[in-house]
Amino acid sequence: SAVISQKPSRDICQRGTSLTIQCQVDSQVTMMFWYRQQPGQSLTLIATANQGSEATYESGFVIDKFPISRPNLTFSTLTVSNMSPEDSSIYLCSAGGWVGTEAFFGQGTRLTVV
Amino acid sequence: AQTVTQSQPEMSVQEAETVTLSCTYDTSESDYYLFWYKQPPSRQMILVIRQEAYKQQNATENRFSVNFQKAAKSFSLKISDSQLGDAAMYFCAYRSSKTSYDKVIFGPGTSLSVIP
Numbered sequence: 001s002a003v004i005s006q007k008p009s010r011d012i013c014q015r016g017t018s019l020t021i022q023c024q025v026d027s028q029v030t031m032m033f034w035y036r037q038q039p040g041q042s043l044t045l046i047a048t049a050n051q052g053s054e055a056t057y058e059s060g061f062v063i064d065k066f067p068i069s070r071p072n073l074t075f076s077t078l079t080v081s082n083m084s085p086e087d088s089s090i091y092l093c094s095a096g097g098w099v100g101t102e103a104f105f106g107q108g109t110r111l112t113v114v
Numbered sequence: 115a116q117t118v119t120q121s122q123p124e125m126s127v128q129e130a131e132t133v134t135l136s137c138t139y140d141t142s143e144s145d146y147y148l149f150w151y152k153q154p155p156s157r158q159m160i161l162v163i164r165q166e167a168y169k170q171q172n173a174t175e176n177r178f179s180v181n182f183q184k185a186a187k188s189f190s191l192k193i194s195d196s197q198l199g200d201a202a203m204y205f206c207a208y209r210s211s212k213t214s215y216d217k218v219i220f221g222p223g224t225s226l227s228v229i230p
Contacts, residue, residue, distance in 0.1 A: 033217055042205060043159075043220045090157055094218070102149050103209070103218045105159035 006106025023093035118221035137206030
């Protein structure tokens with residue numbers, strides 16, 4: 001198993017600004033995943049981050065809007081850039097590295113853009 | 115591409131009773147993993163139960179059990195002796211077993227209410 005610490009847990013931001021969300025795993029993991037969960041909705045994958053290479057983005061998400069860093073096997077950041085109220089969501093990081101294992105999740109970041 | 119469907123947006127159950135949440139999925143793969151996750155208001159995603167597709171035996175975890183029908187691509191969750199703490203969003207999820215890099219695909223979720 002893996003324990004994932006995600007911060008901040010919540011934030012209220014002004015439109016046009018950027019927020020960086022951090023995710024720390026207590027063990028080395030191959031892949032980390034970033035999800036967005038809009039109110040009352042399911043989880044939508046933003047991107048997959050592998051250490052040492054550029055993140056792979058899902059359709060509808062672009063690097064300029066959601067840049068991701070993965071400097072080592074235990075840490076990743078997601079930045080939400082040039083925010084608008086439509087970016088208000090819960091953002092969750094997830095880790096996995098073993099075939100078929102379940103994904104482990106951070107506590108999520110509730111972002112409100114005003 | 116794989117998809118996961120949950121046809122019940124909301125369900126309710128009387129405390130101490132049993133409830134079954136439905137899930138169907140679509141895949142062309144023969145080996146994969148299925149999960150049920152619980153998300154209480156705290157937002158924390160909690161794994162409830164997992165099932166390996168190659169196993170015929172249905173998984174069980176205390177009061178939680180699944181009915182896995184591989185041919186029908188069905189994976190329902192049964193909660194017995196429901197407790198107030200079971201109230202949450204429940205997500206059915208799929209993960210390929212091909213590589214360790216595969217993402218988890220989530221269904222739309224079922225909101226479960228437990229009535230005292």
